[in-house]
C-alpha cells in the first residue's frame with residue numbers, strides 16, 4: 001500500500017466505521033422492536049404457546065427440523081406445518097404420538113418422545129402460533 | 145519459544161485437536177444417517193449426533209483461540225503471561241465442562257438433561273448451536289471471562305501492538321456477545337433476532353478480528369515483513385469486516401417476522417461482506433511475496449495462504465451466492481446453507497487455528513520448524529482435508545440446487561422427504577468426501593509423530609538487517 005495512506009488513517013476508519021455501524025444497528029434494533037408487534041403474531045402467545053416453545057426446545061426438535069428456515073436440514077420445515085396438515089392440531093398431535101420407538105427400517109424416523117397430552121397440546125399451539133407469524137410470504141409454497 | 149509461559153498453549157492445542165477428531169467422527173456418522181436413515185437409531189438420533197458435531201466444533205475452535213492467545217500474547221507484549229496457574233486451571237475446567245456436556249448429550253435423553261440441569265429456571269436450551277444446559281453456558285461464560293482477564297492484564301501491562309489489541313478486542317466481543325445466549329424470550333421472533341447476535345455477530349463479526357490477528361501474527365513471523373505494513377492491512381480488514389458485517393446481520397432477518405426494510409439492509413450490507421475476506425486473501429499472498437526471509441516452516445505458510453483462499457471461497461463466494469433476499473427466498477434453510485456453513489467454518493476458523501498450531505507447535509516442542517519429512521506429511525494432510533472439504537461443499541451445493549428446484553421452484557413442488565430421496569446420490573458422494581476428510585485428519589495426527597532432522601534458525605533472503613525474531 002502507498003505511503004500516503006498511513007496506519008493512523010486505517011485505524012480511524014476502523015474506529016469510526018465500527019462505531020457508526022454499531023450505533024446504526026442499535027437504532028435499527030430499537031425500531032424493529034417498535035414495529036414487530038405488527039408481524040410477530042405475539043397477540044397469539046398464550047400460556048400454552050409459551051409452554052409449547054419449551055417443549056420444542058427441551059426435546060431439541062430444531063436438531064432435525066427447520067423452523068422458519070433455521071435449524072437442521074434433516075427433516076421438514078415446521079413453520080408452516082399447521083397449514084400443511086390442513087390447519088389441524090389434532091393431525092400434528094397424532095403424528096408426534098404415532099412415531100415408532102425403534103424407528104423405521106432403513107429410513108429416517110422421528111423419535112418417540114412420549115409427550116403428555118398437555119405437552120402435545122402445547123406444541124401444537126406453538127406451531128399454530130408460529131404459522132401465524134408474517135414472514136414476507138416465506139416459504140415459497142406449502143412444502144416448506 | 146521466547147517466554148516460558150507460552151508453553152501453556154500446548155495443552156490447549158492438544159485438546160483442540162483431540163476434540164476436532166471427535167467432531168469429524170460425528171460428522172461422518174451424520175453423513176451416514178442422511179442416507180441410511182436408521183443408522184444408530186434410536187441409540188444416537190440425528191439431533192444428538194448433530195449437537196455433538198457442532199458443539200465440539202465450537203468448543204475446539206475456542207480452545208484453539210485460547211491456545212493462540214496464550215502463545216501470541218506474551219511474545220507480542222514482551223512479557224510473561226499474567227498467570228500461568230489460572231490458564232492451567234481454566235484449561236481443566238473448560239475441558240471438564242466440555243466433556244460433561246458432550247457426555248450429557250450422548251448418555252441422557254435431551255428432555256431429561258434439561259430437567260436435570262434445571263432448564264426451567266432460566267430456559268436457554270434447545271436452540272441451534274446453543275444446546276448446552278444453562279449451567280454449561282454459565283461455565284463457558286466464566287471460563288471465557290477468566291481467560292479474557294488473564295489476556296487483558298498481560299496485554300495492557302506490556303508492549304501494545306496492533307495485533308495484540310485487535311486480538312483483545314475480538315476476544316472481548318466474543319465474551320460480551322455470548323451473553324445473548326441467555327436471551328430467550330417467549331416471542332419466537334425476538335428469540336431468533338437475538339440468537340443471531342451470538343451466531344452471526346461471532347462468525348461474521350468479532351471472530352474476524354481474531355482471525356485477522358492470528359493470520360497477521362503468523363505472517364509477520366514467517367515472512368519478516370515490516371509491522372507497519374501488516375498493521376495497516378489488519379486495520380483495513382477488520383474495519384471492512386465490521387462495517388459490512390454488523391448491518392449484514394440483516395441477511396438473517398428476511399423471513400422471521402421482522403420488518404421488511406431488513407430485506408434491503410441485509411442484502412446490501414451482506415453483499416459487501418466478501419470484501420474483508422478477499423482482502424485477507426490479498427494480504428496473505430502479498431506478504432508472502434514480499435517476504436524478507438524464507439522461514440523453514442513451509443507448512444505454516446501453506447496454512448496461512450490456505451486460510452486466505454478458503455475463507456474467501458467459503459464465506460465470501462458461497463456466502464454471496466445465497467445472501468441476496470430474492471435468492472435467499474428459495475435457498476433459505478436448504479443444503480445450500482449447509483454447503484456454505486461447512487466451507488466457511490473450515491476455510492476461516494478451522495484453517496486459521498491449524499495455521500497457528502502449525503507455526504507454534506514446533507516451537508513449543510523446542511525447534512524452529514519440524515523436519516522436512518514431518519512437514520511433507522502435514523502438507524499432505526492440508527491437501528487431503530482441504531480438497532475433500534471443497535468436494536463436500538460441491539456435493540452439498542448440487543444437492544441443494546436439486547432440492548431448491550424440486551421442492552420450491554418447480555410447477556409441482558414435491559414434499560421434503562420425497563425430495564430427500566432424490567438427493568441420495570449427492571449425499572453418498574458427500575459421505576465419501578467426508579471419509580477422505582477423516583483420512584486427511586489421521587494423516588495430520590501422524591505428522592506430529594514423524595521425526596527426522598530439524599532445521600536451525602531461518603535463512604535471511606533479502607534484507608539482512610535486523611528484524612523481528614521468527
Ligand code: HEM
Pocket residue numbers: 071072073074168171172173174175178194197198201481482483485486489490491494574575577578579581582
Ligand atoms: C467428515 C466430514 C463432515 C461431514 C460428513 C459432516 C456432516 C454434517 C452434517 C450431516 C450436518 C448436519 C446438516 C443438517 O443439519 O441437516 C453437519 C452440520 C454442520 N457441520 Fe459438518 N460435517 C463434516 C465436517 C465438518 C467440518 C470440518 C466442519 C467445520 C469446519 C463442520 C461444521 C458443521 C457445521 C457448522 C454444521 C451446522 C451447519 C448448518 O447449520 O448449516 N462439519 N455436518
Ligand code: HEM
Pocket residue numbers: 069070071272347348395396414415417418455458459460462463464466467468472475476477478481484485486488489492493
Ligand atoms: C467465516 C465466516 C462465516 C461463517 C463461519 C458462516 C457460517 C454460516 C453458518 C453455519 C450458517 C448456517 C446457520 C444456521 O444454521 O442457520 C450460515 C448462514 C448464512 N450465511 Fe454464513 N458464514 C460466514 C460468512 C458469511 C458471509 C460473508 C456471508 C455473505 C456474503 C454469509 C451468508 C450467509 C447467509 C445468507 C446465511 C443464511 C442461509 C439461510 O438462509 O439458510 N455468511 N453461515
Ligand SMILES: [Fe+2]
Pocket residue numbers: 344348392393395396
Ligand atoms: Fe450471517
